[in-house]
Amino acid sequence: HPDSTAVIGAGIAGLACARSLADAGRPVTVFEKGRGPGGRMSSRHLTGAVVELGAQYFSVRDADFGEQVATWQRAGVVAPWPAVVWRLTTGRPSRRSDDRPRFTGTPRMSALLRHLAGDLPLHTATRIVALENADDGWRLISEAGTRHGLFATVVLALPAPQAEALVAPHDADLAEACRGIPQRACWAGWARFDAPLPPLPGLATDWQVLELAEGPLRLVTRNQTKPGREAQGESLTLLARLDWSERRLEEDAGSVSARLLDALQAALPEGVTLPMPRHSGAHRWRFAQPAALPGSGFPDFRQGESGLALCGDAWRDARVEDAWLSGHRLGRALACRPPIPHATEIP
Ligand code: FAD
Structure with missing residues (x-):
């Protein structure tokens, strides 16, 4: 579909973004290199115990996030x-x-992340290694060599250095923004x-x-x-x-x-x-x-001219709440664009 979005990264930011788009009726597909959703909120199963190795808990400051947590x-x-x-x-x-x-x-x-992923189309164990800019949209190339697409928009919900590697060949401004957040x-x-x-x-x-x-x-x-x-x-x-x-x-x-x-x-x-x-x-x-934060006065996410966009904790603060807000708000912004009709729908 010409209106579809690919989200790379099934941490809380990527899933919040995908969920906002899906709730607005927009087609979205999520790609995750790990075996399941979670990222820095994934859980580790040991014999006889489950332990968290990333975020242990999170606090609530923002009213929108408070409603979501309720x-x-x-x-x-x-x-x-x-x-x-x-x-x-x-x-x-x-x-x-x-x-x-x-x-x-x-x-x-990880139960929270699985709940958030719900029935969203999610490709796990799929590491995206390159983006390809075609005339009519974006294709994603996986490590296994599979090409996914076409997508009108690609959201990179990743730590900034991982996002930089994928956007650098296509969008100098977004790559520069990523370099500012080691x-x-x-x-x-x-x-x-x-x-x-x-x-x-x-x-x-x-x-x-x-x-x-x-x-x-x-x-x-x-x-x-x-x-x-x-x-x-x-x-x-x-x-x-x-x-x-x-x-x-x-x-x-x-x-x-x-x-x-x-x-x-x-x-x-x-x-x-x-x-x-x-x-x-x-x-x-x-x-x-x-290591650094964009500071106040910046949006909660980044959007390039090219159809690429960035979200995640890098663009707000190093917390679960901020990662969710960044992804949720990017998803809402993308969902507000007028839908692109499918070729067969154009009279
Ligand atoms: P991530 O969770 O990193 O999601 C990015 C996802 O992208 C990952 O799932 C990754 O596997 C995937 N990915 C990466 N590259 C690719 C690729 N090329 N192709 C496909 N998929 C890819 N926050 C709090 O609020 N309170 C805390 O107490 C707290 N403690 C923390 C303790 C630790 C040790 C850590 C590491 C973090 C902690 N945090 C805490 C921070 C919080 O976990 C993060 O801010 C939040 O989880 C970030 O979410 P995200 O979606 O932005 O990124």
Whole structure:
């Protein structure tokens, strides 16, 4: 169809964009290199546990996003979590004082993304390696050599460096905008234990999230305290600081995982010993979050003259809410254009 849109990337931004277009009756097809939707909100299945290695939870500031989250809550795919964020400073715990509502996907983060994908046409395990500009629209070339199209519009809902590689041969302005948003990297560790963690002095025994003020780790979450996961055993996510991660970006996952567990042990009060994990590992996010942001006064997305457009957290801020807003608003803007009639519909 001459009016159709291709969305590359089935993270929350790409799916929000595709959903806005589909809700307006516009034809849209989504392409994702991973095995399923999710991106930086995908979940990892271990034996006996599911852990999140990307976003652990998200907050709500914007009214439109708040309405969307309420709809997801009614559909049973998000729930409030955590109740309290604890902070550990030189071994001393304190409660984080803001009372902003926070949510997570239930029974896992990827359930929200699957709900959003719904019945949208979605090609998974399809990495797009090039775009081809034909007279009558765009074609997408996959790594396997398949050509998809034609599409009037191509949305790149990707971290800026990945979008840049695809737009550079076709749109110098969009490529330049992408170069202005380099990405930071983050190592995310996980560990599953047979026994619960020992109680930490000053913290409730059922603590859910711990921010660490110093050392290699910045956040520790307990996945079994997330709504819908109560049956799984002690299973931690350990997020490293970005500068620490970047210094060890090319280290192997096994040694990074061991370092992150050592860092947790070192941060715990004296006399508290971590049990031995049954399984542990680490995931490297090369493109974890934008290093710079476009700043206020810019739109929430970018549109080129050529029929290419960009959305995602790079164009607003490094959060789930911002990625959703960027994609949703681009989808609404694209849906407002007058529909292009199919050749056979032209009188
Ligand atoms: P992504 O989720 O990155 O989606 C891009 C998609 O494109 C991916 O699925 C990818 O596989 C796909 N893709 C890439 N290249 C291609 C290609 N060539 N062809 C096809 N598909 C392709 N946010 C919060 O609000 N709160 C938090 O606590 C929080 N913590 C975080 C912790 C970590 C460790 C990380 C990494 C992120 C965290 N975030 C958090 C940020 C949040 O996860 C992101 O802002 C949001 O998920 C970005 O969504 P997106 O759709 O813009 O991009």
